[in-house]
Amino acid sequence: MTALGDLIEIDDRTVLALGQELRIEHDQPDVANALLHRVGDTLVIVDTGVTTAFRTVLRAAANRLMPWSRALLLTTHGHPDHVGNNDLADELGVPAEHYVPAPDLDQMRDPASYWVRSLDRVAGLAPLPAPSALADKIVEICQPMRPFCATTRTYEERPLERIRIGSLRFTGWTFADGTVRVLRTQGHCAGHVIVHLSDCGVLHLSDEGNGACGAMADADQLKIQTVLGAVAVLFEEKEALHLTDGHTFAVRHGPAVVAYLESLMEQAAALQTAALRLTTESPRVRPSAFTSRFEQTLADLGIGGANPNAVFTAMMAVNQLRELGLRPESGGADAPWSRPALENPTPGEIR
Known part of the structure; x- marks a missing residue:
C-alpha cells in the first residue's frame, strides 16, 4: 500500500515521488507522480503534482539528491495535477529553468475553461454535476495552483531537434548535454511530452499510459497507441531500463515493461x-x-x-x-x- 509522498529509489541519483488517486467526493485531488534525477550538477524535476503536502515531499526528495547547483523543471503537460507546484523552481536557491508545452498554455492559464470544454461533451450521459460546477470543483480541490515561475518558457521556443534513440527517431528537445531527452507524443492531450533519462535508463511516460482510451477532449487515440509501441521498442532494445508514469504508483523494469505496454495496446483493441x-x-x-x-x-x-x-x-x-x-x-x-x-x-x- 502506497501513500502520498512515498519515495521509490531507482538509483542513488533518481527517485519517484508518489502522488495519489482522485476522489472528488472526498475533496481529494489526484496528484501526479514526480520524477527527480541528478545529472552532473543539475537537479531535474519532471512534473510537480499539486497540494502543499506534495510540495513538501518534492523539497525532501530534492534534498535527498544533493549536491546540485542548478535546476531544470520539465512539465509533461498542463493538467492541474501535474503543474500545481511549478513555482517551486523559484524557491530552490539556484539558477533554474522551466519548460512547458506551448499547446497547453491556455489550459494552464485557465484550467476551468479547459475542463468545461471537456465535460460539456458528457453532460447528461452519467449522473454528474453540471459541467461548470464540476470544473469549478476540480480546480477548487487542486490548490494552490501555481503553474508558472519566473523562468517559465515553452519547449517550442527552442529549436526542434531530431532525436535518435536506438532504431527509433523522435522529435523533441535535449538538455544536460543530451542525457535528458524530451520527446513529443501529444496523445493524452495536445501538448504532452515524455522524458527519457539516458544516463540512468528511466523513461517517464507520464499520462500516455493512463488507459486503453484517452479521456480528454484533445486526446489522440492513435498517438497514444503509437507511443506505447515505440516505448516498447526502446525497452526491447535496452535503450530504456525502468518505466515510470504519472499515476500508477510503481516502477516497472526490463522485460516486464514490454509485456505491460503490449497489454495496454491489446486492451485498446x-x-x-x-x-x-x-x-x-x-x-x-x-x-x-x-x-x-x-x-x-x-x-x-x-x-x-x-x-x-x-x-x-x-x-x-x-x-x-x-x-x-x-x-x-x-x-x-x-x-x-x-x-x-x-x-x-x-x-x-x-x-
Missing part, C-alpha cells in the same frame, strides 16, 4: 472491438445508454486505467464513439449519434 459491437446493434446510438454499457464493458474486460471514475468513463465513451466514426445528429443533450451517410456528390458539388 479489445475495447474498440467491444464498442463496435455496441454501436452496430442499431443505426442510432443514445450516448447515455452507450456510456452505461461501455462502463460494463470496461468491468467485463478488466480495464480500469488510472483513476477510474464516472467522469473519465463518460469522456472515454464519447471519445470511443468518435473513434468509431459516429457523430451527434444535433446539439441536444443525449442526442442520438449515428454514422454520417456516404453519398456520392454530383459533379460540381464537392467542397
